[in-house]
Amino acid sequence: MEHSKMVRLSKRMSLALRHAPGRFDLTLDQGGWVDVDDFLAALRITRAELDAAVAGNDKQRFIVQRMPDGAERIRASQGHSVPVELGLVAQSPPPQLYHGTSAAALDSIRATGLHRARRHHVHLSADVDTARRVGTRRAGEVVVLTVDAAAMARDGHLFYRSANGVWLTDAVPVRFLHAAP
Structure with missing residues:
Protein backbone atom coordinates (compact mmCIF):
# COMPACT_ATOMS: atom_id res chain seq x y z
CA MET A 1 0.00 0.00 0.00
CA GLU A 2 1.39 3.41 -0.92
CA HIS A 3 2.48 5.55 2.03
CA SER A 4 -0.05 8.38 1.60
CA LYS A 5 -2.93 5.89 1.37
CA MET A 6 -1.69 4.13 4.52
CA VAL A 7 -1.51 7.45 6.39
CA ARG A 8 -5.08 8.33 5.37
CA LEU A 9 -6.32 4.89 6.41
CA SER A 10 -4.48 5.06 9.73
CA LYS A 11 -6.12 8.42 10.45
CA ARG A 12 -9.59 7.00 9.65
CA MET A 13 -8.86 3.99 11.87
CA SER A 14 -7.80 6.31 14.70
CA LEU A 15 -10.95 8.35 14.30
CA ALA A 16 -13.09 5.20 14.43
CA LEU A 17 -11.25 3.51 17.31
CA ARG A 18 -10.17 6.49 19.43
CA HIS A 19 -12.49 9.43 18.92
CA ALA A 20 -15.72 8.90 16.98
CA PRO A 21 -16.79 5.26 16.65
CA GLY A 22 -20.43 6.37 16.30
CA ARG A 23 -19.57 8.20 13.10
CA PHE A 24 -18.84 4.75 11.63
CA ASP A 25 -21.80 3.05 13.35
CA LEU A 26 -19.38 1.16 15.58
CA THR A 27 -19.80 0.46 19.28
CA LEU A 28 -16.61 -0.16 21.24
CA ASP A 29 -16.81 -2.50 24.21
CA GLN A 30 -15.65 -1.36 27.64
CA GLY A 31 -12.01 -2.06 26.72
CA GLY A 32 -12.21 -0.23 23.39
CA TRP A 33 -12.45 -3.41 21.30
CA VAL A 34 -14.61 -3.97 18.23
CA ASP A 35 -15.05 -7.08 16.07
CA VAL A 36 -12.67 -7.03 13.07
CA ASP A 37 -15.41 -8.04 10.60
CA ASP A 38 -17.63 -5.21 11.86
CA PHE A 39 -14.68 -2.81 11.61
CA LEU A 40 -13.87 -3.86 8.03
CA ALA A 41 -17.50 -3.36 6.99
CA ALA A 42 -17.80 0.00 8.74
CA LEU A 43 -14.63 1.42 7.17
CA ARG A 44 -15.29 -0.33 3.83
CA ILE A 45 -11.78 -1.74 3.68
CA THR A 46 -10.34 -5.17 2.98
CA ARG A 47 -8.57 -7.40 5.45
CA ALA A 48 -5.36 -6.91 3.45
CA GLU A 49 -5.66 -3.13 3.84
CA LEU A 50 -6.28 -3.51 7.57
CA ASP A 51 -3.31 -5.84 8.00
CA ALA A 52 -1.06 -3.47 6.02
CA ALA A 53 -2.17 -0.48 8.11
CA VAL A 54 -1.66 -2.34 11.41
CA ALA A 55 1.74 -3.79 10.43
CA GLY A 56 2.94 -0.62 8.69
CA ASN A 57 2.05 1.81 11.47
CA ASP A 58 5.37 3.02 12.84
CA LYS A 59 3.83 3.80 16.22
CA GLN A 60 1.94 0.50 16.50
CA ARG A 61 -1.29 2.38 17.24
CA PHE A 62 -3.54 -0.65 16.74
CA ILE A 63 -3.80 -4.14 18.21
CA VAL A 64 -5.56 -7.09 16.59
CA GLN A 65 -6.31 -9.96 18.96
CA ARG A 66 -7.63 -13.45 18.24
CA MET A 67 -10.11 -14.70 20.80
CA PRO A 68 -10.32 -18.34 22.01
CA ASP A 69 -13.41 -18.86 19.82
CA GLY A 70 -11.44 -17.76 16.74
CA ALA A 71 -13.09 -14.36 16.39
CA GLU A 72 -10.79 -11.37 16.04
CA ARG A 73 -11.10 -7.90 17.48
CA ILE A 74 -9.21 -4.63 17.11
CA ARG A 75 -8.60 -1.58 19.28
CA ALA A 76 -6.33 1.42 19.49
CA SER A 77 -3.38 1.05 21.86
CA GLN A 78 -4.05 4.40 23.57
CA GLY A 79 -5.05 7.97 22.84
CA HIS A 80 -8.80 7.61 23.22
CA SER A 81 -11.02 10.61 23.75
CA VAL A 82 -14.04 8.31 24.22
CA PRO A 83 -14.46 6.41 27.50
CA VAL A 84 -12.60 3.07 27.49
CA GLU A 85 -10.85 0.99 30.12
CA LEU A 86 -7.56 -0.23 28.67
CA GLY A 87 -6.79 -2.44 31.67
CA LEU A 88 -3.37 -0.89 32.14
CA VAL A 89 -1.46 -1.63 35.34
CA ALA A 90 0.68 1.03 37.00
CA GLN A 91 4.41 0.48 36.43
CA SER A 92 7.62 2.06 37.59
CA PRO A 93 8.82 4.36 34.82
CA PRO A 94 12.40 4.82 33.67
CA PRO A 95 14.14 7.76 35.38
Whole structure:
Protein backbone atom coordinates (compact mmCIF):
# COMPACT_ATOMS: atom_id res chain seq x y z
CA MET A 1 0.00 0.00 0.00
CA GLU A 2 1.39 3.41 -0.92
CA HIS A 3 2.48 5.55 2.03
CA SER A 4 -0.05 8.38 1.60
CA LYS A 5 -2.93 5.89 1.37
CA MET A 6 -1.69 4.13 4.52
CA VAL A 7 -1.51 7.45 6.39
CA ARG A 8 -5.08 8.33 5.37
CA LEU A 9 -6.32 4.89 6.41
CA SER A 10 -4.48 5.06 9.73
CA LYS A 11 -6.12 8.42 10.45
CA ARG A 12 -9.59 7.00 9.65
CA MET A 13 -8.86 3.99 11.87
CA SER A 14 -7.80 6.31 14.70
CA LEU A 15 -10.95 8.35 14.30
CA ALA A 16 -13.09 5.20 14.43
CA LEU A 17 -11.25 3.51 17.31
CA ARG A 18 -10.17 6.49 19.43
CA HIS A 19 -12.49 9.43 18.92
CA ALA A 20 -15.72 8.90 16.98
CA PRO A 21 -16.79 5.26 16.65
CA GLY A 22 -20.43 6.37 16.30
CA ARG A 23 -19.57 8.20 13.10
CA PHE A 24 -18.84 4.75 11.63
CA ASP A 25 -21.80 3.05 13.35
CA LEU A 26 -19.38 1.16 15.58
CA THR A 27 -19.80 0.46 19.28
CA LEU A 28 -16.61 -0.16 21.24
CA ASP A 29 -16.81 -2.50 24.21
CA GLN A 30 -15.65 -1.36 27.64
CA GLY A 31 -12.01 -2.06 26.72
CA GLY A 32 -12.21 -0.23 23.39
CA TRP A 33 -12.45 -3.41 21.30
CA VAL A 34 -14.61 -3.97 18.23
CA ASP A 35 -15.05 -7.08 16.07
CA VAL A 36 -12.67 -7.03 13.07
CA ASP A 37 -15.41 -8.04 10.60
CA ASP A 38 -17.63 -5.21 11.86
CA PHE A 39 -14.68 -2.81 11.61
CA LEU A 40 -13.87 -3.86 8.03
CA ALA A 41 -17.50 -3.36 6.99
CA ALA A 42 -17.80 0.00 8.74
CA LEU A 43 -14.63 1.42 7.17
CA ARG A 44 -15.29 -0.33 3.83
CA ILE A 45 -11.78 -1.74 3.68
CA THR A 46 -10.34 -5.17 2.98
CA ARG A 47 -8.57 -7.40 5.45
CA ALA A 48 -5.36 -6.91 3.45
CA GLU A 49 -5.66 -3.13 3.84
CA LEU A 50 -6.28 -3.51 7.57
CA ASP A 51 -3.31 -5.84 8.00
CA ALA A 52 -1.06 -3.47 6.02
CA ALA A 53 -2.17 -0.48 8.11
CA VAL A 54 -1.66 -2.34 11.41
CA ALA A 55 1.74 -3.79 10.43
CA GLY A 56 2.94 -0.62 8.69
CA ASN A 57 2.05 1.81 11.47
CA ASP A 58 5.37 3.02 12.84
CA LYS A 59 3.83 3.80 16.22
CA GLN A 60 1.94 0.50 16.50
CA ARG A 61 -1.29 2.38 17.24
CA PHE A 62 -3.54 -0.65 16.74
CA ILE A 63 -3.80 -4.14 18.21
CA VAL A 64 -5.56 -7.09 16.59
CA GLN A 65 -6.31 -9.96 18.96
CA ARG A 66 -7.63 -13.45 18.24
CA MET A 67 -10.11 -14.70 20.80
CA PRO A 68 -10.32 -18.34 22.01
CA ASP A 69 -13.41 -18.86 19.82
CA GLY A 70 -11.44 -17.76 16.74
CA ALA A 71 -13.09 -14.36 16.39
CA GLU A 72 -10.79 -11.37 16.04
CA ARG A 73 -11.10 -7.90 17.48
CA ILE A 74 -9.21 -4.63 17.11
CA ARG A 75 -8.60 -1.58 19.28
CA ALA A 76 -6.33 1.42 19.49
CA SER A 77 -3.38 1.05 21.86
CA GLN A 78 -4.05 4.40 23.57
CA GLY A 79 -5.05 7.97 22.84
CA HIS A 80 -8.80 7.61 23.22
CA SER A 81 -11.02 10.61 23.75
CA VAL A 82 -14.04 8.31 24.22
CA PRO A 83 -14.46 6.41 27.50
CA VAL A 84 -12.60 3.07 27.49
CA GLU A 85 -10.85 0.99 30.12
CA LEU A 86 -7.56 -0.23 28.67
CA GLY A 87 -6.79 -2.44 31.67
CA LEU A 88 -3.37 -0.89 32.14
CA VAL A 89 -1.46 -1.63 35.34
CA ALA A 90 0.68 1.03 37.00
CA GLN A 91 4.41 0.48 36.43
CA SER A 92 7.62 2.06 37.59
CA PRO A 93 8.82 4.36 34.82
CA PRO A 94 12.40 4.82 33.67
CA PRO A 95 14.14 7.76 35.38
CA GLN A 96 13.45 10.09 32.45
CA LEU A 97 10.76 10.23 29.80
CA TYR A 98 10.31 12.69 26.94
CA HIS A 99 7.53 14.72 25.36
CA GLY A 100 7.68 16.19 21.87
CA THR A 101 5.66 19.31 21.11
CA SER A 102 5.79 22.53 19.11
CA ALA A 103 7.71 25.62 20.15
CA ALA A 104 4.39 27.51 19.98
CA ALA A 105 3.02 25.41 22.87
CA LEU A 106 6.07 25.91 25.08
CA ASP A 107 4.91 29.04 26.97
CA SER A 108 1.64 27.38 27.94
CA ILE A 109 3.42 24.18 29.01
CA ARG A 110 5.94 26.14 31.08
CA ALA A 111 3.05 27.93 32.80
CA THR A 112 0.76 24.96 33.54
CA GLY A 113 2.62 21.73 32.73
CA LEU A 114 1.38 18.92 30.49
CA HIS A 115 -2.30 18.01 30.63
CA ARG A 116 -4.25 15.25 28.96
CA ALA A 117 -6.74 17.65 27.31
CA ARG A 118 -9.54 15.54 25.80
CA ARG A 119 -7.59 12.30 26.06
CA HIS A 120 -7.26 9.82 28.91
CA HIS A 121 -3.57 10.49 29.55
CA VAL A 122 -0.52 12.55 28.68
CA HIS A 123 1.65 10.57 26.24
CA LEU A 124 5.37 10.27 26.91
CA SER A 125 8.20 8.60 25.00
CA ALA A 126 11.05 6.50 26.33
CA ASP A 127 13.62 8.21 24.07
CA VAL A 128 14.33 11.61 22.53
CA ASP A 129 14.10 10.41 18.90
CA THR A 130 10.57 9.05 19.36
CA ALA A 131 9.49 12.22 21.16
CA ARG A 132 10.91 14.28 18.31
CA ARG A 133 8.98 12.20 15.74
CA VAL A 134 5.78 12.64 17.77
CA GLY A 135 6.42 16.39 17.97
CA THR A 136 6.68 16.70 14.20
CA ARG A 137 2.89 16.22 13.99
CA ARG A 138 2.59 19.79 15.23
CA ALA A 139 3.28 22.76 12.99
CA GLY A 140 6.50 24.67 13.43
CA GLU A 141 9.70 23.99 15.33
CA VAL A 142 9.78 20.80 17.40
CA VAL A 143 10.76 21.01 21.06
CA VAL A 144 11.50 17.95 23.19
CA LEU A 145 11.00 18.17 26.95
CA THR A 146 12.54 15.85 29.53
CA VAL A 147 10.20 14.57 32.23
CA ASP A 148 11.73 13.66 35.60
CA ALA A 149 9.62 10.51 35.84
CA ALA A 150 11.55 9.10 38.80
CA ALA A 151 10.77 12.19 40.90
CA MET A 152 7.14 12.13 39.78
CA ALA A 153 6.82 8.47 40.80
CA ARG A 154 8.38 9.25 44.21
CA ASP A 155 5.74 11.98 44.62
CA GLY A 156 2.96 9.46 43.95
CA HIS A 157 2.20 10.04 40.27
CA LEU A 158 1.20 6.84 38.46
CA PHE A 159 2.59 5.71 35.13
CA TYR A 160 1.27 3.12 32.70
CA ARG A 161 2.84 1.61 29.61
CA SER A 162 0.61 0.84 26.65
CA ALA A 163 1.07 -2.21 24.44
CA ASN A 164 3.03 -0.16 21.91
CA GLY A 165 5.47 1.21 24.50
CA VAL A 166 3.99 4.67 25.02
CA TRP A 167 4.21 5.83 28.63
CA LEU A 168 1.03 7.39 30.02
CA THR A 169 0.30 9.54 33.05
CA ASP A 170 -2.52 11.88 34.10
CA ALA A 171 -0.51 15.13 34.03
CA VAL A 172 3.06 16.41 34.32
CA PRO A 173 3.44 19.39 36.67
CA VAL A 174 5.86 22.10 35.57
CA ARG A 175 8.44 21.28 38.26
CA PHE A 176 9.12 17.91 36.58
CA LEU A 177 9.76 19.36 33.10
CA HIS A 178 13.14 20.39 31.67
CA ALA A 179 14.53 21.10 28.23
CA ALA A 180 15.82 17.90 26.60
CA PRO A 181 19.47 17.70 25.54
